[in-house]
Amino acid sequence: METPHLVQQDCDSLSSRSITFHSLRILSYAWYLATMIYGIGEQAALAENNSWNAWLGDHADSVWSKHERSMDLNKEPLKLAWKSKLGSGYSGPSMDSNSAVVMDFTPAPGETAPANVFNRGKIIGKEAIRCFDLQTGALKWSYSYDETYAISYPAGPRTTPLLTNDKVISLGAEGRLSVVSKLQGNLLWEKKLKQTHQAKTPLWGFAGHPLLFEGAIICLVGGKEGAGVVSFDLITGKENWRALHLEEMGYCPPTIIQRNKQQELVIWSGDGIDSLNPRDGTSNWNIPWKLRFALSISTPRQYGDFLYFTSFYNGSNLLNLETHPPSIVWQTKKASEKDTTHLNSIMSTPYLHEEHIYGICSYGQLRCLEMQSGKRIWETMDATTGDDSKRERWANAFIIKNGSAERYLLFNESGDLIDCDLSPDGYVEHGRMNLIKPNGKDLRRRPIVWSHPGITRDYICVRNDDSIACYKLP
Numbered sequence: 001m002e003t004p005h006l007v008q009q010d011c012d013s014l015s016s017r018s019i020t021f022h023s024l025r026i027l028s029y030a031w032y033l034a035t036m037i038y039g040i041g042e043q044a045a046l047a048e049n050n051s052w053n054a055w056l057g058d059h060a061d062s063v064w065s066k067h068e069r070s071m072d073l074n075k076e077p078l079k080l081a082w083k084s085k086l087g088s089g090y091s092g093p094s095m096d097s098n099s100a101v102v103m104d105f106t107p108a109p110g111e112t113a114p115a116n117v118f119n120r121g122k123i124i125g126k127e128a129i130r131c132f133d134l135q136t137g138a139l140k141w142s143y144s145y146d147e148t149y150a151i152s153y154p155a156g157p158r159t160t161p162l163l164t165n166d167k168v169i170s171l172g173a174e175g176r177l178s179v180v181s182k183l184q185g186n187l188l189w190e191k192k193l194k195q196t197h198q199a200k201t202p203l204w205g206f207a208g209h210p211l212l213f214e215g216a217i218i219c220l221v222g223g224k225e226g227a228g229v230v231s232f233d234l235i236t237g238k239e240n241w242r243a244l245h246l247e248e249m250g251y252c253p254p255t256i257i258q259r260n261k262q263q264e265l266v267i268w269s270g271d272g273i274d275s276l277n278p279r280d281g282t283s284n285w286n287i288p289w290k291l292r293f294a295l296s297i298s299t300p301r302q303y304g305d306f307l308y309f310t311s312f313y314n315g316s317n318l319l320n321l322e323t324h325p326p327s328i329v330w331q332t333k334k335a336s337e338k339d340t341t342h343l344n345s346i347m348s349t350p351y352l353h354e355e356h357i358y359g360i361c362s363y364g365q366l367r368c369l370e371m372q373s374g375k376r377i378w379e380t381m382d383a384t385t386g387d388d389s390k391r392e393r394w395a396n397a398f399i400i401k402n403g404s405a406e407r408y409l410l411f412n413e414s415g416d417l418i419d420c421d422l423s424p425d426g427y428v429e430h431g432r433m434n435l436i437k438p439n440g441k442d443l444r445r446r447p448i449v450w451s452h453p454g455i456t457r458d459y460i461c462v463r464n465d466d467s468i469a470c471y472k473l474p
Contacts, residue, residue: 051096052454053163055209055253056299061401062351064455068403071474073419073431078471081459082137087128088440088465089156092452094163099140099182100132100454100461101168102468105149105156113154118443120203123149127157127172131185134459137470141185147174151205155440155465158207158251160452162217167234169217173205177219179237189237197223197230197242202294207251211265213278216240218265222249229254229267231281243281247271250296257302259321268309270294273319285325289317292335298345298359303352303371310350312362316342316374330374337362337393342374347450351399351408351422358408358422360384364395366410368424380427383410383418394442398452409455413448414438415462436462436469 056062071078087104094101107113107125114121128144151173162169163182170178175193180186193199193206199222208220217232221242228244248270255266256278265278270291275284292313301308307326309317315332332342343350343359350359356377357369364384368377381388384395397412402419410418415436421428438447454461461470 050457051163052456053094053096054212055092055160055162055452056349057455060253060255060299062349062399063401064409065402065457066404068405068407069474071419071431073417073433075431076474077433078417078435078460078473081135081470081472083467083469084132084137084139086130086463086466086468087156089158089463090153090440090450091157091463092160093454093461093463093468094161094168095134095454095456095459095461096163097456098134100134100459100468100470101129101161101163101182102132102461102463103127103129103157103159103161103170103172105147105154105173106144116443117153117155117441120150120152121154123154125149127174127176129161129168129170129178129180129185131168131182132468132470134461134470137468143178143180143185143187145176145178147172147176149173149205151201152203153205158205159209160454162210162212164212164234169210169212169234171206171208171210171219173207174201175199175206175221177210177217177232179217179234191232191237193219193221193223197221197227198225199223199227202249202251204251207297208249209253211254211256213256213265218254218278220249220252220254220267220269222246228269229265229276229281231278241281243276243283244269244274248291248294250291250294252296253299255300257300257307257321259305266300266307268296268300270296273309273317275325287319287325287328289314295346297347299349301350301352301357306352306371308350308352308357308371310343310345310359312344312346313337315340315344316357316369318371318374329372332374340365342369342376343367346394347396348398351401353401353406353422356424358399360395360397360399363391363393364397365391366397366422366427368422368426370424377424378426382427382429383420384412392446393444396448396450400453400455411435411453411462413450415449415464417453417460435460435471436464436467438464440465 087106091103127147131140178190211218228246231240250269252268272288307319318329319326344362348360367379400409418432
């Protein structure tokens with residue numbers, strides 16, 4: 001089998017690029033078969049799951065269904081199964097066949113957020129993990145604790161709860177790592193990372209979704225004495241290992257990739273990209289990449305022997321995993337939120353499919369890029385603001401794969417679910433419906449929903465700043 005020849009190039013000099021993608025599809029398919037064994041990401045083994053037990057789903061791959069599911073949102077809108085009250089937050093729901101679990105924050109009486117939500121204030125309240133019956137919406141249990149927020153955008157927790165067969169793992173916005181019983185919600189153990197590891201809360205809070213790996217919770221900590229990332233025993237909470245000194249921890253979840261038939265743990269911080277052995281924390285390689293405001297948020301995406309990153313200011317970075325250390329295939333040269341060349345995502349994680357990248361750029365532009373070069377194929381505002389002349393800073397839509405071809409679901413910040421096709425030929429919308437009112441506020445007091453939905457075979461759950469809603473899927 002021919003191996004792609006990849007050369008580090010200046011991204012802005014496309015004519016001088018020397019990249020052969022002749023066998024990419026073959027390599028990607030081989031890698032896909034390997035993920036069927038290892039159970040990770042394309043884009044992990046596509047499975048029709050009746051659960052969504054972590055950030056971006058069971059395999060962290062943003063895949064709803066292996067087989068394309070048909071729907072007509074315009075003529076046959078989804079039916080509301082239930083709706084329940086909830087506090088505020090950005091935490092998206094996790095789901096199994098019986099429950100929906102989500103986090104929220106409730107300020108104490110008289111406590112209010114700063115008029116400018118970008119500023120760090122001091123808000124006393126309670127953070128909570130709440131478990132709802134998936135069929136009825138009845139509150140099964142709630143585990144709450146006192147918390148004082150001193151973060152920008154203090155609406156509530158950022159991370160999606162992580163579900164196991166009998167446990168719920170959560171990470172609060174001020175760094176409280178909790179493990180509770182999934183049956184009753186009683187606390188099993190917890191770590192207040194600012195105390196146990198001398199961690200400092202980032203400007204926008206702890207936002208790196210915890211990762212479950214072989215009976216351990218791997219968590220972005222940002223602590224002292226080499227505790228940038230820490231592995232904890234799931235049962236006891238005992239520290240297994242710690243690694244990295246991170247000046248700027250960032251907000252990106254720890255991510256498992258497959259490289260040279262080995263699993264590697266990728267930590268993308270504001271300082272750069274690190275690969276560790278997920279079993280003991282030893283270093284594999286490091287690529288420096290200083291980011292403005294440490295905005296490593298979007299989850300890295302693997303496609304065969306390529307690993308893709310996107311950041312709000314610094315743009316895109318595509319790595320070739322075949323070399324050691326990985327080499328840069330192409331990278332955005334200019335750091336800018338407005339004058340963007342490739343893809344500058346803030347919250348949305350892009351999807352990589354058939355040698356193309358689909359993602360939301362800094363002002364709401366849904367874009368398609370050619371993977372081998374970074375060349376922009378098309379862009380549209382239809383999925384976010386709906387008007388090509390109206391661009392909003394941080395305008396967002398989350399991307400979920402429906403089947404193995406060109407079908408996708410998008411959930412935008414207006415609370416709309418969009419059924420569409422994404423391909424190199426363009427964006428084709430089949431239908432949309434509003435699932436929940438956007439009642440959060442951004443810096444400009446614009447109403448938004450910035451929480452990723454949870455979606456199983458039978459239900460989709462969405463939340464805003466006062467409720468969680470669940471719809472039956474066809």
